[in-house]
Amino acid sequence: MCDNQEFDVLSDVHVYLQPTKLEVTSAVGSTGADKVTYYKSRFTFRVPQELCKEGHSDDSDTLKTEPTASGQTVADVTEAELDEDGDLVVKRHSSDDKTSPESQTDVIMIDHCMSTSLADVGLQVWQGSLLMCDFILSKVSEFKDSIAFELGGGLGLSSIAMAMVAKTVYCTDVGNQVLTKCQENLQNNSHLFDNSSLQSPVVLVRELDWTKTELNKDPLNSFSWRNEDEENLAKSSVIFAADVIYDNHLTDAFFKTLVRIMHLGRQKTTYISLERRYNFTLSDLDVTCKEYDYFCSHLTNLVSSSSGSPVQFSVNQISTDFPQYFNYSRVKQIELWQITASSRIGGP
Numbered sequence: 071m072c073d074n075q076e077f078d079v080l081s082d083v084h085v086y087l088q089p090t091k092l093e094v095t096s097a098v099g100s101t102g103a104d105k106v107t108y109y110k111s112r113f114t115f116r117v118p119q120e121l122c123k124e125g126h127s128d129d130s131d132t133l134k135t136e137p138t139a140s141g142q143t144v145a146d147v148t149e150a151e152l153d154e155d156g157d158l159v160v161k162r163h164s165s166d167d168k169t170s171p172e173s174q175t176d177v178i179m180i181d182h183c184m185s186t187s188l189a190d191v192g193l194q195v196w197q198g199s200l201l202m203c204d205f206i207l208s209k210v211s212e213f214k215d216s217i218a219f220e221l222g223g224g225l226g227l228s229s230i231a232m233a234m235v236a237k238t239v240y241c242t243d244v245g246n247q248v249l250t251k252c253q254e255n256l257q258n259n260s261h262l263f264d265n266s267s268l269q270s271p272v273v274l275v276r277e278l279d280w281t282k283t284e285l286n287k288d289p290l291n292s293f294s295w296r297n298e299d300e301e302n303l304a305k306s307s308v309i310f311a312a313d314v315i316y317d318n319h320l321t322d323a324f325f326k327t328l329v330r331i332m333h334l335g336r337q338k339t340t341y342i343s344l345e346r347r348y349n350f351t352l353s354d355l356d357v358t359c360k361e362y363d364y365f366c367s368h369l370t371n372l373v374s375s376s377s378g379s380p381v382q383f384s385v386n387q388i389s390t391d392f393p394q395y396f397n398y399s400r401v402k403q404i405e406l407w408q409i410t411a412s413s414r415i416g417g418p
Contacts, residue, residue, distance in 0.1 A: 080185040081194040083398060087111040092181065106247075108181050111195070113227065115203070115395045117174040120210040121234060178259050181251060182225050191316065192224040192248040198313030198343040199224070200398045201390065203231040205341065205406060206310075208392040210235050217306040219331070221278065221324065222314035226252040232310065233263040233273045238302060242278035249275055249293045274299070280323035283330070304335025315344045315365045325368045332411045333381055340409040341388075347403075372409065382412040 089109035183193040206213060206228070213235045220229045223241035225248070233239045233256075241252055253275045263272050277286045277293040285295040309331060315321055332338050346362045369385045376383040388406040 078185040078187055079191060079194075081191075081196050083195045083197055083200065084109070084111065084182070084184055086397075087113075089182070089184070106183065106193075108251075109184055110179060110181050113178040113180060113195075113200075113396060114175055115178065115207070117176055118207050118210055118393075118395070121207075122174050176262065178227060178230055178262065180225055180227055180255050181258075188317070190245075190248075192222065192243055192245070193251065195225060195227055196313035196345065197398055197401075197404050198345050199227045200396045201400065201404050201406060202228045202310060202312040202341070202343040204395050204400075205343070205388075205390075205392060206231045206235060207395045213308060216308050217302050218308035218310060219303065219306050221280075221309065221311040221327065223252060223275075224248060224312075226255045226273075226275075228310065228312045229273055230256065230259050230262060232308075236308070237272075239273045240276055240299065240302070240306075241273060242276045244277055244279045246293075249277060253293075278327070280320065280327040303331065307336060307338055309338055309340040310342070311340070312343045313345060314342070316347070316361055318361060318364045321361070321364055321368060325372065328409075329372070332383075332409075337411050337413065339411075342407045342409070343404065344407075345404045369407070369409070380413060384410045384412060386410070 089111040092108040092110055094105050094107050180195060182195055183190070186193050213232065215237045216235075217238045217240075218232050218236045219240045219242060220232065221242055223229050223243050226241050229239050229241035229252075241256070243249055243252065256273050256275065260273075275293055276295055276299060277291065279286070285300070286293070287296075288294045309328065311324070314324055328340060332340065344362070344365065346359050372383045373385055386408045388408050390400060390404065390406055394400055
């Protein structure tokens, strides 16, 4: 949980956002604690030209106070850039500057924890999610009208970005606390996408436990799977996951689940964003990144094991030189990978 835990971890994302502290609420999470402190953060983003419309506001007031990737606010930068007469020095962005402003900006509001145990990291926002959001918004035409499933969606930030583009989005994770908070975040940001039809909402939250082969179909569970959800899983063309690689046992479960899903229905493409995290280990007496290395071994095995199989998998690392719409530090350690199945089995 979020409070009074040994070995808690804190995402770099929350260091720069100056989140607003919310009330302490009662909940039970992976560690069994009964109280959680939530915070609310504003994620300001530039709206791609393809999505610019009246529904997105020009949030100029937000830009004056929103921190940049370096931790400064726009107001701080402006104050420092005055000439000798005290006049504002206006800098013009070049046409090929990937961080130059679009015509409109908007805000995604996310309730989250500031720090958690490793078991509850889904209650934080991580940099891989922001990279995934950037990638989605840079590929509006590619994801338009698609059915997309997010694995390990956590608080729903990446799914909100996908919902601005795709026809239907499923945000999946495990644990009632994270699923409930994800649902609340989606509802609080529903103005960003068309979620007016109760018969067919744009975004749905479903429980997906990677350690189990069967879907949760308990009718008393609001996050259980319906028949139409399974049909949409077969019809889906996009799978995406952000910052889910941090524990080797979960990585094993993730790839088993991913392979099962990619064998269903139509051909699918998976996008995985992650951050290489280096640690010094006594066993190696060196700085290593074992979780990342283990992830790469799974990619290698996925390609080699599909040889001769009806479904052929290909793996490609995607360059991260696409436009940046959110404020964060896009370091080289944040990567994006693509897994594609070259054929399909059954389904439509």
